[in-house]
Amino acid sequence: MTTTAAPLLEVTGVTMRFGGLTAVNDVSLTVGEGEIIGLIGPNGAGKTTFFNCLTGLYVPTEGAVRFRDTLLPPKPHLVTQAGIARTFQNIRLFANMTVLENVLVGRHTRTKEGIFSAILRGPGYHRAEAQSREKAMELLEFTGLAEKADHLARNLPYGEQRKLEIARALASEPGLLLLDEPTAGMNPQETRAAEELVFAIRDKGISILVIEHDMRFIFNLCDRTAVLVQGQKIVEGDRETVQNDERVITAYLGAPLEGTNPAVTESDQ
Ligand SMILES: Nc1ncnc2c1ncn2[C@@H]1O[C@H](COP(=O)(O)OP(=O)(O)O)[C@@H](O)[C@H]1O
Ligand SMILES: [Mg+2]
Structure with a gap:
C-alpha cells in the first residue's frame, strides 16, 4: 500500500x-x-x-x-x-454449527478456493481447508474458546457467544x-x-x-x-x-x- x-x-x-x-x-x-x-x-x-x-x-x-x-x-x-468486520448487537451465530465451523464461515472471504473447488474437493481444496482450520483454531486460542471448538454454538454461555462473534469477525482478517x-x-x-x-x-x-x-x-x-x-x-x-x-x-x-x-x-x- x-x-x-x-x-x-x-x-x-x-x-x-x-x-x-x-x-x-x-x-x-x-x-x-x-x-x-x-x-x-x-x-x-x-x-x-x-x-x-x-x-x-x-x-x-x-x-x-x-x-x-x-x-x-x-x-x-x-x-x-x-x-471491515463487525459483530452484532443481537448475536448472529449459526446456532447449530460448531464453534470452529462458525469461525470457518468468517474466513471464507479470505480463501481463494471457490464453491466448485469445495464441491470437487481437489488437492487445492484440502490444502486451503487445512490452512483455514489452523487459522480458525489460532483465533479460538486467542479468544479463549479453543477447548470448545467442537461444541455447538447454541450451547455456549452468552459471554462466550459474544467472544465467538469476535473470533468469527477476526477470521476475515x-x-x-x-x-x-x-x-x-x-x-x-x-x-x-x-x-x-x-x-x-x-x-x-x-x-x-x-x-x-x-x-x-x-x-x-x-x-x-x-x-x-x-x-x-x-x-x-x-x-x-x-x-x-x-x-x-x-x-x-x-x-x-x-x-x-x-x-x-x-x-x-
Ligand atoms: N430499518 C429501519 N427502518 C426504520 N427505522 C429504523 C430502522 N433501523 C433503525 N430504525 C430506527 O432508527 C432509530 C435508531 O435506531 P438504532 O440505530 O437501533 O439506535 P441505537 O443502536 O442507538 O439504540 C430508531 O428510532 C429505530 O427505530
Ligand atoms: Mg443499537
Missing part, C-alpha cells in the same frame, strides 16, 4: 433517513490506524444504524464512507473484503473491527476480560470502533469517544471532554454519566 495521511476510516456527513425519521443526521467520524474509538448514546440514538451504514447493510441517504482512502461500495461482502455492544449480557468479570481482548486485538494492529453502554469499559479502552443523540454527534473527545459536556449530561436524563453504570463509582479508583 502507498503511504497516505488519510485516516483508516473516514466517514463524511452520513445521514440515514427512514421515511420521516432521520436516524443518523450528518455524522462525520474518523478512525486512525491503531485507534480504539468509542460510540455512545441513549437507546435509539442511531448507533447501530450508523454501523449499518458503514458495513453496507444500509445505503446512507447522504454522505460517504472511505476506508483506506477508497470509497466503500454499500455491499456487505465488499465491505468485508475491503477489511479485518483492518477495522466494529463491535456493537460487545459486553451486553456479560457479568463484570467477563466484561473485564472483554477489555483485555479488545486491547489484544488492537495490539495485532486492528483498529476498533465500539458501541457500548458500560461507561467504564468505554473510558478504559477508548482513545476518543463520540456521543450520538437523536442521530447527531453532539460531542467527541477524551473522557473529560465527554463527561463534562452539558449536552451529554442532559441527554442522559440529567444524571452524571457515571450514574448510568453503578460499577463505575463502586470500583473506579
